[in-house]
């Protein structure tokens with residue numbers, strides 16, 4: 001029977017082998033405040049360890065008697081760290097023989113010996129070269145990110161008396177707004193004034209709720225001369241004029257985005273565009289962390305909400321970085337406000353649009369295509385698509401609507417074999433702007449001469465047919481069932 005350990009006792013570790021690896025493990029444990037006992041077969045080594053205040057025992061780990069003398073039950077774990085595989089094997093055998101319950105972590109020299117050490121009873125096995133390789137990768141990432149934080153700071157700090165204009169994509173969503181707020185906070189931290197600008201409308205009732213509840217300070221770009229800003233930044237979009245209301249060819253200084261785009265099309269002093277995160281809010285959270293900038297409740301709540309909406313509550317297009325950003329933000333979040341944001345009232349227009357979408361739905365296998373007619377609120381389209389994707393047996397949804405001068409297309413997908421962003425780009429890029437991710441995509445096609453047609457219902461019919469056709473051709477399906 002194992003003796004119960006007193007909780008107040010400091011955890012104690014037994015390290016076998018005081019070569020460079022074993023020694024460093026022991027030192028790391030000591031530095032972390034644990035008690036460590038080291039065993040080594042080399043007398044001189046033991047002496048020098050004792051000189052360095054280690055508790056060191058002279059002994060041969062191939063000798064079973066050694067483990068009978070050591071009170072193994074006192075240790076939290078035994079770390080078998082010598083480079084001699086035969087010695088390690090016999091030590092594991094002896095330890096498990098004397099005290100089967102003790103946790104044993106062993107060092108292997110290659111993948112083959114890893115298997116063998118596990119078979120002999122090691123609870124975990126470490127391969128130093130593998131650990132080192134992982135660490136190097138981690139270190140590279142960290143270093144690169146530290147450098148880019150420094151570059152971002154420099155670009156912002158060059159603004160002396162002017163203002164940084166932070167441009168969100170049109171009809172900004174929570175991710176865009178939160179990212180704008182975060183970049184503004186970063187600028188202010190370095191003594192630079194910033195303003196957040198947006199085009200389109202803030203239609204989605206959830207987005208309006210965010211503006212109200214978190215008191216987001218946004219300025220409509222239409223009323224502003226963007227030339228009055230000393231520098232401009234784009235967040236959650238990357239190219240002037242594409243999905244945002246900046247005139248194309250407007251020089252921008254900072255671009256931070258997570259939508260996949262050919263980086264050679266982007267020009268700015270500072271560019272951070274990556275698609276291995278689910279939200280731009282995640283990227284901005286990392287910068288706040290790296291720059292040691294305090295995150296208050298409002299900003300944390302906004303960023304958390306941005307990450308949650310873009311990843312559909314960590315279910316869609318989510319990456320490890322999104323989880324770690326969320327973990328960082330979590331203690332600062334105002335949960336009450338976050339709850340209010342995630343369950344706001346539905347506007348009647350949205351309800352009508354969802355109703356239309358359900359009524360007009362047509363199916364082709366697991367693909368659902370529908371039209372909603374005229375929409376003022378583009379986000380209603382998105383909500384209709386999200387809603388319909390929940391239907392049983394449906395994996396892909398295309399919702400088509402029209403505004404005054406554009407055909408609006410919104411697509412959602414949970415078929416892992418299909419990249420909806422690519423499909424939508426293939427279908428519409430030559431006649432409008434189109435793009436997105438594997439799970440979500442959108443397109444806008446100018447109505448052109450059709451914009452003058454009075455009978456919008458008739459127009460919708462003609463448009464819907466050809467828009468749907470192009471989509472199905474891009475997916476590889478020819479005709480839709482009536």
Ligand SMILES: [Mn+2]
Pocket residue numbers: 175176236258278279280310
């Ligand atoms: Mn986003």
